[in-house]
Amino acid sequence: MNMRRTTRKAAGIVAMASVLALALAGCSRGGGGDDGDGTAAASSPGITDTTLTLGITTPLSGATAGPGTCTVAGIKAYFGAKNADGGVKFGDGKTRKVEIKALDDGYDPQKAKANYDQLKDSVFAMTAGLGTPTNRAWREAAISDKVPQVLVMTGDPIFSNKDDSPWQLGFVPTYMNEGEAFGKLLADSGEDHKVVILSQNDDYGEGYVSGFKDGIKGASNIQVVKELTYEATDTSVDAQITELASTKADVIFNAMSITPLAIAALQKAQQLNWKPSWFLPSNTARPGAILGPGKASAFPGVYSVAFSQSASAPGFADSDEGAKFLSELKEYADYKDTPAFPHCIWSYQVGAVLDQVFQKMTSPTRDDFMKELRSISDYVAPFMLEGTSVNTTEDGQPAVSTVVVQKYNGKGYDTVEKFG
Amino acid sequence: MSETSFFRKPWVRWASIVVIVVVLIVVPLVLPEFANQTIARIGVFAVAVLGLNVVMGYTGQVSLGQIFFVGLGAYITAYGVTHDWNIVLVFVLAFVGPAVVGLLIALAAARLGGLAIAMVTIALPIVGVPLAKRLGDVTGGSQGLSTQFSDVPDWMPVTMYDDQWQLYLVILVTAIVFLLTRNLVHGRYGRAFAIVKGNEAVASSMGISPYWYKVIAFTLASLIGGVAGFLYMVVIQYTSPETMSFAHSISLLAAMVIGGAASIVGSLLGGAYYVLVPQLTNIVDPNSTALLQGAILLIVLFVLPGGLVSLPRVLTRLAHRRKGGGTGRTPQTTPIAEPDPAAVTEGTPTERQGHA
Numbered sequence: 001m002n003m004r005r006t007t008r009k010a011a012g013i014v015a016m017a018s019v020l021a022l023a024l025a026g027c028s029r030g031g032g033g034d035d036g037d038g039t040a041a042a043s044s045p046g047i048t049d050t051t052l053t054l055g056i057t058t059p060l061s062g063a064t065a066g067p068g069t070c071t072v073a074g075i076k077a078y079f080g081a082k083n084a085d086g087g088v089k090f091g092d093g094k095t096r097k098v099e100i101k102a103l104d105d106g107y108d109p110q111k112a113k114a115n116y117d118q119l120k121d122s123v124f125a126m127t128a129g130l131g132t133p134t135n136r137a138w139r140e141a142a143i144s145d146k147v148p149q150v151l152v153m154t155g156d157p158i159f160s161n162k163d164d165s166p167w168q169l170g171f172v173p174t175y176m177n178e179g180e181a182f183g184k185l186l187a188d189s190g191e192d193h194k195v196v197i198l199s200q201n202d203d204y205g206e207g208y209v210s211g212f213k214d215g216i217k218g219a220s221n222i223q224v225v226k227e228l229t230y231e232a233t234d235t236s237v238d239a240q241i242t243e244l245a246s247t248k249a250d251v252i253f254n255a256m257s258i259t260p261l262a263i264a265a266l267q268k269a270q271q272l273n274w275k276p277s278w279f280l281p282s283n284t285a286r287p288g289a290i291l292g293p294g295k296a297s298a299f300p301g302v303y304s305v306a307f308s309q310s311a312s313a314p315g316f317a318d319s320d321e322g323a324k325f326l327s328e329l330k331e332y333a334d335y336k337d338t339p340a341f342p343h344c345i346w347s348y349q350v351g352a353v354l355d356q357v358f359q360k361m362t363s364p365t366r367d368d369f370m371k372e373l374r375s376i377s378d379y380v381a382p383f384m385l386e387g388t389s390v391n392t393t394e395d396g397q398p399a400v401s402t403v404v405v406q407k408y409n410g411k412g413y414d415t416v417e418k419f420g
Numbered sequence: 421m422s423e424t425s426f427f428r429k430p431w432v433r434w435a436s437i438v439v440i441v442v443v444l445i446v447v448p449l450v451l452p453e454f455a456n457q458t459i460a461r462i463g464v465f466a467v468a469v470l471g472l473n474v475v476m477g478y479t480g481q482v483s484l485g486q487i488f489f490v491g492l493g494a495y496i497t498a499y500g501v502t503h504d505w506n507i508v509l510v511f512v513l514a515f516v517g518p519a520v521v522g523l524l525i526a527l528a529a530a531r532l533g534g535l536a537i538a539m540v541t542i543a544l545p546i547v548g549v550p551l552a553k554r555l556g557d558v559t560g561g562s563q564g565l566s567t568q569f570s571d572v573p574d575w576m577p578v579t580m581y582d583d584q585w586q587l588y589l590v591i592l593v594t595a596i597v598f599l600l601t602r603n604l605v606h607g608r609y610g611r612a613f614a615i616v617k618g619n620e621a622v623a624s625s626m627g628i629s630p631y632w633y634k635v636i637a638f639t640l641a642s643l644i645g646g647v648a649g650f651l652y653m654v655v656i657q658y659t660s661p662e663t664m665s666f667a668h669s670i671s672l673l674a675a676m677v678i679g680g681a682a683s684i685v686g687s688l689l690g691g692a693y694y695v696l697v698p699q700l701t702n703i704v705d706p707n708s709t710a711l712l713q714g715a716i717l718l719i720v721l722f723v724l725p726g727g728l729v730s731l732p733r734v735l736t737r738l739a740h741r742r743k744g745g746g747t748g749r750t751p752q753t754t755p756i757a758e759p760d761p762a763a764v765t766e767g768t769p770t771e772r773q774g775h776a
Contacts, residue, residue: 061710062667069707103702104709109564109663110461111698113656117457118699133564133660140566140657156563202553203561233550 043364046124055123057115060104073333074347080332109137170398175207183215189419199255208255245274266294349381463590466691471644477681479637480617485544491664493649498565515646522642530634564660680727
């Protein structure tokens, strides 16, 4: 009898489970929450008649939190000020406020993908996020979901190739763009130069070096006498610098992304009494953090490239534009200090470029957004240096592909037209 | 304790298994896409934490290199898929590869005792990241590898969304790995692991070689890590050197301790912690995620030193204390930090995380 009762109970539970299963399956999702392909005429997610929402996934914690925080702060400051003035006037005649949803990915590709999955149905476009792996992690997903992933902060050229990345566009110049600018300047100098190259042994270093070599292609006055590499994990490049010094070259192209190594390289060369002109990439050329400690004034010239003003440069805070930018950062992005990273200004410029796109958009769809995004030419965004502009019409290039070469003057940088 | 005996009855066990299976089959069909993706991610990291639990929770050897094996499995999967290898072969390689590497490392590392193993395993992610950047031809360098091989296959008779298919894959593989591991740690090997963890001299005197059992545990952990790497590619579909970043190894370790060391269910909870807490803190305030995560970690460790898995036990004990001397056993105001040995259900006195 006991046995029978047990069986009956078991049967009851199985029956209950089946009922539960059927009930749950009954309310299975039917198209809701997914991107309906048939409803192209309706507006895309994340946009209404009064608001538009942008999504950002970027490192807000961990080692890259400094620049990451800036990528959010700049665009928040830009649209914060716009919203306070009433909003952005769109090409379809409606005025919308632009809201930003930013999530932290800690520079972890896996978390970046999770953030994208979380945001994609509630935002109109993803933008401004920092990092190559963290943007690559959801690039293909964004393509198949048809979600714009635009004006992202990575020097990886794949984001600017329309065939590979129809829903993407990079913002900052690629490593090649930077290396090429310096190569060209050197080639145009008309003087004979012996150049040595010290680069990081990964695609960062390779990008710079290949750009540089493109820049000096066909220039008979430039001779590359020695090329060495180092590993990103190395703690010293003394051996390489000593070896390069023995060539008595007068120019060193130093594609280095590690701050302490850049300082050590500058110091070691001085110890050896080897004083070439020095090229450093934009992210290891900060006056206060690297060139000062490295006593870069000892060299005939330290060169780098840039496309925008630096917020920490002397005089920036006194200019009208600069003061307005800093106060907007404080008011709308809760960013109280003068930013030490260029990403705050870049992100502000991303805001300005998006503003241009919004003004041209005639229908509230992601398709139209992408079309208008690729139609901006020679737009000079706030804080851009003379000679640089935003140009999105050229396939294979990021939104900003022009950089100017700058020379260290002991405190900050001056744009230079020619080498020497 | 009629409640416990209710759950011990065989028909209740079978019925609950049936219910769980039914729920697992139905859930992917009902939940929204993002929930499915989140559950799939939890599965990925639950498997990774489970592997860590085998070597650390059950055998007591501190390993800080688990993420290396996850990354290795992910890279093998990505490489195989981009070269159009058979997917079953890719899956097998994705765990055999890490297992072989794990075995080689363990053969050397297990000769060292205690924290020396931790020191050796620390090297793995530290070597792994630059290695992955350096071997650009195979690994895609710091730009990583993307693969989309886990979309719904054409031969499927029913139509479903990609995220549903991926979740089914993850549930299937995760369930198999969890069942096999559960059987392992509840059997002869599990007892040997526990003795090695408790006292190596005693283990030797019983004819259990601490060295070999450490090697076995470490190899298994690497193997399970490789499976997690395969699932990582199924769900996230992208791997880069950042995948193996040392910080993630520490997060995995924290997730294991928080879920509950030496516990199968604890591994699941650990995976859930690893995935959900960053998402949760992002909702609260994206600018202070690290701070909030640290606070949550400390709170859990203070309140539940045995991990989340000990929550029901702690609640039961609190309820008993509330009742006063009603029950025969008065828990003499034991601090929560000392769980009642009688309440340990997993069969070994090493339920709590003892080391590290």
